[in-house]
Amino acid sequence: MKIRCEVxxxxxxxxxxxxxxxxxxxxxxxxxxxxxxxxxxxxxxxxLRAYHVGRVFVMDVVAR
Numbered sequence: 001m002k003i004r005c006e007v008x009x010x011x012x013x014x015x016x017x018x019x020x021x022x023x024x025x026x027x028x029x030x031x032x033x034x035x036x037x038x039x040x041x042x043x044x045x046x047x048l049r050a051y052h053v054g055r056v057f058v059m060d061v062v063a064r
Contacts, residue, residue: 002026003035003059010051016040019051026058 005023012018019041022034041047 001061003061005037005057005059007051007053007055007057008036009053012043013040015043017043017047017051021059023059 002025003023004026005021007019007021009020010017011020017040018038020036020038022036024032024034041051
């Protein structure tokens with residue numbers, strides 16, 4: 001499942017970044033409500049530049 005997301009906030013957590021996002025499935029109808037979520041990634045120069053408020057990205061969720 002692919003989710004089209006927009007970054008709402010980015011917080012530093014020591015050696016990591018906590019990214020809060022909102023989004024909905026790529027194929028979802030426009031009337032479907034936005035989902036909220038967050039994830040934590042390593043804090044590097046690349047991730048500091050890549051994740052900023054307002055950035056749009058697509059998350060691919062795979063069941064294993």
